Amino acid sequence: MHPEYILTLSCPDQRGIVHRVSGFLAQHDCNIIDSAQFGDADSRLFFMRVHFASENPALPDATLRSEFAQLASSLGMNAQLHDARRKPRVLLMVSKIGHCLNDLLFRYKSGLLPVEIPAIVSNHMDFYQLAASYNIPFHHLPLAAGASTQAKQEQEQRLLDIIDTQQIELVVLARYMQVLSPTLCRALQGRAINIHHSFLPSFKGARPYLQAHDRGVKLIGATAHFVTGELDEGPIIEQDVERVDHAMDPDTLTAIGRDVECVVLARAVKWFVEHRILLDGHKTVVFK
Structure with missing residues (x-):
């Protein structure tokens, strides 16, 4: 060949x-x-x-x-x-919501996602058994609520050590619910992807689908973007939406939203490792 x-x-x-x-x-x-x-x-x-x-x-x-x-x-x-035949090395990060992690691992194991995953990092222990089932090392980097700046810096330094040791080319925040420091964002510029759990920028913060339900929205969705120091403002890679209606309760909206998140994040990761995404200032060019 x-x-x-x-x-x-x-x-x-x-x-x-x-x-x-x-x-x-x-x-x-x-x-x-x-x-x-x-x-x-x-x-x-x-x-x-x-x-x-x-x-x-x-x-x-x-x-x-x-x-x-x-x-x-x-x-x-x-x-x-x-x-073209080399599989990039990807690190997955997660907190306590695991649908995106589970989806990416399934795609990886099935050969649908051409990557190597040498590590999973979390600030909680919820998914260490899931990681073990895929024979992937799980790194627990706890960070207590209200942790000091020094504690956060030490935790992020441990993360950077793993990234360096494992020669990570892409970091995926698969519902990792911690804000990264500006220093870490700069270190990962152009090689960290986050999934924003809403297509609706007016519904930020906790429980966005409940907020969306209360407002009677007709579209929900998700956005995959590069991580920057401006929270959820990085260059957008992919977005998708699903129609919803008045008969759906918040749990139904959440379930639909999580399905969209999985698909959008998987597309973004696949396009990145296939070298289809080029940065254009605050935007991206994606050759599909």
């Missing part, structure tokens, strides 16, 4: 980018499997994702990378070249 790569890039928009990239690949005996591109008229940036196979066995990986780096430099590109 030929080695396969996924190239992602962004750069100032200009004529000839696709020609230069495809020409480089052709000159290096690479065959394009699929390609997508987008020019943002507002930011004047160009985004591209190319999945290709290197069909020259005499072309070393290091040579391909170094020579493309020269092209990228000449065009002012922010470019990454990924091994």
Whole structure:
């Protein structure tokens, strides 16, 4: 089998980018499997994702990378070249609500999610048996209510140690109900995804589905976004909604909402590990 790569890039928009990239690949005996591109008229940036196979066995990986780096430099590109067959290492974080964790683990075990999961982190012990059933190490990092700033810093440092030791590429907050410090958010910039348990920004805080029920909403949903220091304000990756009506009680809304959360978060994680998401300022470009 030929080695396969996924190239992602962004750069100032200009004529000839696709020609230069495809020409480089052709000159290096690479065959394009699929390609997508987008020019943002507002930011004047160009985004591209190319999945290709290197069909020259005499072309070393290091040579391909170094020579493309020269092209990228000449065009002012922010470019990454990924091994398409390598499974990224993902850390899952959870508190006491486990539907998203359970869904991601099932997709991982079933081969639907091409990742490695070397660790699960929680501030509670509720899901250590679930982790054990998948033979995944479970790290309990407790944080008492009203914990001091020092205690929170120590807990987050333990988390960063796990991320570093396990060479984690993506952190998924699968209903991890703790606010991350600005320092931790900066350390995880562009590689931490959260699921926001509502499509409705007016219903923030505790029990959003009860608030939605009290207001008689007709749509509920969920939002997956990158984690930033601004709570629930990070670049949005994916959203979805379900229609509801007056006959549904809060428990029914909660059940429907949790199903949407699972699907939205799973899509976001899958797109990330398939290198389909590119940051565009406060927005994202997602090549599906």
